[in-house]
Amino acid sequence: xxxxxxxxxxxxxxxxxxxxxxxxxxxxxxxxxxxxxxxxxxxxxxxxxxxxxxxxxxxxxxxxxxxxxxxxxxxxxxxxxxxxxxxxxxxxxxxxxxxxxxxxxxxxxxxxxxxxxxxxxxxxxxxxxxxxxxxxxxxxxxxxxxxxxxxxxxxxxxxxxxxxxxxxxxxxxxxxxxxxxxxxxxxxxxxxxxxxxxxxxxxxxxxxxxxxxxxxxxxxxxxxxxxxxxxxxxxxxxxxxxxxxxxxxxxxxxxxxxxx
Amino acid sequence: xxxxxxxxxxxxxxxxxxxxxxxxxxxxxxxxxxxxxxxxxxxxxxxxxxxxxxxxxxxxxxxxxxxxxxxxxxxxxxxxxxxxxxxxxxxxxxxxxxxxxxxxxxxxxxxxxxxxxxxxxxxxxxxxxxxxxxxxxxxxxxxxxxxxxxxxxxxxx
Numbered sequence: 478x479x480x481x482x483x484x485x486x487x488x489x490x491x492x493x494x495x496x497x498x499x500x501x502x503x504x505x506x507x508x509x510x511x512x513x514x515x516x517x518x519x520x521x522x523x524x525x526x527x528x529x530x531x532x533x534x535x536x537x538x539x540x541x542x543x544x545x546x547x548x549x550x551x552x553x554x555x556x557x558x559x560x561x562x563x564x565x566x567x568x569x570x571x572x573x574x575x576x577x578x579x580x581x582x583x584x585x586x587x588x589x590x591x592x593x594x595x596x597x598x599x600x601x602x603x604x605x606x607x608x609x610x611x612x613x614x615x616x617x618x619x620x621x622x623x624x625x626x627x628x629x630x631x632x633x634x635x636x637x638x639x640x641x642x643x644x645x646x647x648x649x650x651x652x653x654x655x656x657x658x659x660x661x662x663x664x665x666x667x668x669x670x671x672x673x674x675x676x677x678x679x680x681x682x683x684x685x686x687x688x689x690x691x692x693x694x695x696x697x698x699x700x701x702x703x704x705x706x707x708x709x710x711x712x713x714x715x716x717x718x719x720x721x722x723x724x725x726x727x728x729x730x731x732x733x734x735x736x737x
Numbered sequence: 738x739x740x741x742x743x744x745x746x747x748x749x750x751x752x753x754x755x756x757x758x759x760x761x762x763x764x765x766x767x768x769x770x771x772x773x774x775x776x777x778x779x780x781x782x783x784x785x786x787x788x789x790x791x792x793x794x795x796x797x798x799x800x801x802x803x804x805x806x807x808x809x810x811x812x813x814x815x816x817x818x819x820x821x822x823x824x825x826x827x828x829x830x831x832x833x834x835x836x837x838x839x840x841x842x843x844x845x846x847x848x849x850x851x852x853x854x855x856x857x858x859x860x861x862x863x864x865x866x867x868x869x870x871x872x873x874x875x876x877x878x879x880x881x882x883x884x885x886x887x888x889x890x891x892x893x894x
Contacts, residue, residue, distance in 0.1 A: 521743070525743050525746055528754075529746045529749070529750040532750060568765050633750070633754025633755070636761060637757040639761060640760050640761055662764070666764075666766065669765050670766060671766040675758075675761050675765070679758070
């Protein structure tokens with residue numbers, strides 16, 4: 478019994494410890510970001526790795542999500558005789574929820590895990606310490622570019638996901654099923670608001686980008702410097718990113734769309 | 738520092754991302770209607786607003802000329818006070834009437850404005866004098882059923 482209590486206590490203290498370290502790490506990251514922006518090619522390289530290389534998975538998944546939304550949406554809406562509203566349903570569900578969330582989850586498993594693995598391996602092979610010895614700040618040189626690369630890529634990826642999904646919904650709805658082309662677009666335009674729906678979606682994806690990138694670089698930086706430690710850090714990145722995205726999504730949604 | 742193929746790919750990625758955003762803004766969203774220019778607010782009191790919500794469209798002759806800004810309950814007159822944010826480009830006579838209408842059977846509710854003939858125009862803070870409440874379907878069906886019941890003679894035993 479006492480061993481159990483002790484284990485729970487140790488887990489709690491350890492968790493709070495890590496949270497505090499994470500906050501301090503985030504502060505240092507922001508502080509040294511200016512230094513790393515002076516060497517912009519570093520960040521551009523990371524945008525290539527986490528953004529450009531994620532393009533394929535994001536576009537293909539977006540297309541398939543849109544195709545599924547088109548089929549399911551049509552099946553539900555035609556029961557109420559309002560299949561013309563298919564465009565609204567596809568666009569709103571993608572812009573508000575699926576775009577940011579699914580793109581965030583894909584981004585966490587595609588790019589976040591890679592960032593954790595890279596930084597974790599650098600730590601394991603003592604490259605970070607070596608940089609420190611050469612008076613190169615590893616946070617400014619290694620961590621900050623990867624963080625900002627992710628933060629910049631994520632909203633763009635989410636926007637592409639949504640655009641591709643709407644295209645997929647159009648393919649199924651208009652080309653395959655035969656919903657009226659004009660009604661599909663005009664109903665969509667009439668009820669999708671730029672500020673309320675699109676900007677809120679972009680804000681969501683930006684917040685997810687910050688959360689996923691921070692978790693990814695932190696888990697890499699904080700990992701046990703062993704092969705097992707790196708693999709555990711990667712697992713933790715994917716698991717806690719997914720949890721963070723879904724929990725933040727609930728919080729942001731309850732702020733943004735409370736039905737007025 | 739020289740240009741590399743990496744820059745090309747990153748540039749392509751960023752361009753695609755912004756293209757997607759522009760596509761969403763222009764083709765999917767109503768960019769012009771959302772933040773287009775100035776608006777002026779007028780108030781209207783309704784006995785019953787039915788299912789009217791804030792941000793519902795305000796239409797005149799079928800054209801969206803504004804949005805419902807805010808709805809609150811006035812505890813003195815026991816009526817609903819609806820603020821309409823009308824597009825600054827459009828002017829309406831001061832004796833314009835407002836009615837709460839429904840687009841289609843299951844559609845959303847909106848406010849329809851019927852222009853009057855007054856020389857004065859509505860200004861910021863004006864009040865609409867003539868309003869028509871929402872039709873509540875239950876009341877309508879209830880009335881219809883009572884009327885029908887009154888018409889039909891009791892069945893012969």
